[in-house]
Amino acid sequence: MNALPLKENLKKYTGIASCPVRNVISRFSGKWTMLVLCVLAENEATRFNEIGRAIPDISPKVLTDTLKSLEADGLISRKLYAEIPPKVEYS
Secondary structure (H helix, E strand, O other), X not given: OOOOOOOHHHHHHOOOOOOOOHHHHHHXXXXXXXXXXXXXXXXXXXXXXXXXXXXXXXXXXXXXXXXXXXXXXXXXXXXXXXXXXXXXXXX
């Protein structure tokens, strides 16, 4: 059986690197990403432990990895204060 030709307007989804949707979905594909973004969106600046208390079932390692990924993607900002002990806020 021959496959039907793909409609011209659907061809944009076939290219993995050029697909307009795949790149967005890949940024938010982590289990915790959307929840962390929701917590940060409701507060101006939030410390790591506050985020952890708001999402009690996330491990500190996964929270750290999620925050680093979101910062690398430019979706959140991280501010480090020169204090002892160090103070870090995310927004």
